[in-house]
Amino acid sequence: MVRLALILIVFTTGCSKELESLFYIDPQKSELYWPEDQLPIKVKLSESFTSNEQALFEEMVLEWEASAGCNLFEPSERVQELNFTKLSDYFYKDRENNGVYKPQQMIEEMDNTVLAASQLFLELENENDQIKLFRIIHADIVFNSYHFNFNEYPLEGEYDLKSLFLHEIGHFLGLFHSSDGIMKSGTGPGEIEDTISSLESDTVFDKYGRFPASDLAEKGISIPEGEKRTVKVILYKTVNKIDKAKFELLPAESN
Numbered sequence: 001m002v003r004l005a006l007i008l009i010v011f012t013t014g015c016s017k018e019l020e021s022l023f024y025i026d027p028q029k030s031e032l033y034w035p036e037d038q039l040p041i042k043v044k045l046s047e048s049f050t051s052n053e054q055a056l057f058e059e060m061v062l063e064w065e066a067s068a069g070c071n072l073f074e075p076s077e078r079v080q081e082l083n084f085t086k087l088s089d090y091f092y093k094d095r096e097n098n099g100v101y102k103p104q105q106m107i108e109e110m111d112n113t114v115l116a117a118s119q120l121f122l123e124l125e126n127e128n129d130q131i132k133l134f135r136i137i138h139a140d141i142v143f144n145s146y147h148f149n150f151n152e153y154p155l156e157g158e159y160d161l162k163s164l165f166l167h168e169i170g171h172f173l174g175l176f177h178s179s180d181g182i183m184k185s186g187t188g189p190g191e192i193e194d195t196i197s198s199l200e201s202d203t204v205f206d207k208y209g210r211f212p213a214s215d216l217a218e219k220g221i222s223i224p225e226g227e228k229r230t231v232k233v234i235l236y237k238t239v240n241k242i243d244k245a246k247f248e249l250l251p252a253e254s255n
């Protein structure tokens, strides 16, 4: 079995080391979740996916919901493709919508090794010795159709759309990469990983079914007033065996 290297690229934003470490995301010690008041999650699905592909997305949502044992998404709403060239624009220019997109043009943060990316915007809810709890406030999935072709029935050189939907929906729900299964970072053309493992199923069940995060939050320590900051995580699905992720503490917003 190929062991995946974990590369964490951390951008500093000129703030103090203590502040950075407070918001730093260690996948082993961080729990990302959608708060109860955001469930079921509203998601927009780009019209650049064919109607069959849109139906496939809904099916993959049902797979995760079956694992979680609860309803996680509202039926997705169709939306015109957004012709952004930066991943960050899906937040800064379209903040009110969580979406799944397949733009035709090149996306700045996605080179020819990246098949798709999920970006999550988070706020630190609570932390204790064992775990940091981050609430998800916005998420997008963006496919790299400038460099790659995706298909429900992949032809030579194409990538399996079903596997990719499952993987990216996993991130959308707050799962990190793992060395195996749906959530492994790398894949190859025609490779199919379409069975949610028992470990992945347990993870999503713990997150939303068994221990809703509101229960977890009670066990932590409150974050000091005035330290409310947004953290961005981008998790990339790649064509090589490199686990590519970026974490960035965003500058404080002035209201």
Ligand SMILES: [Zn+2]
Residues within 6 Å of the ligand: 167, 171, 177, 183, 184, 185, 235, 236, 237
């Ligand atoms: Zn991924």
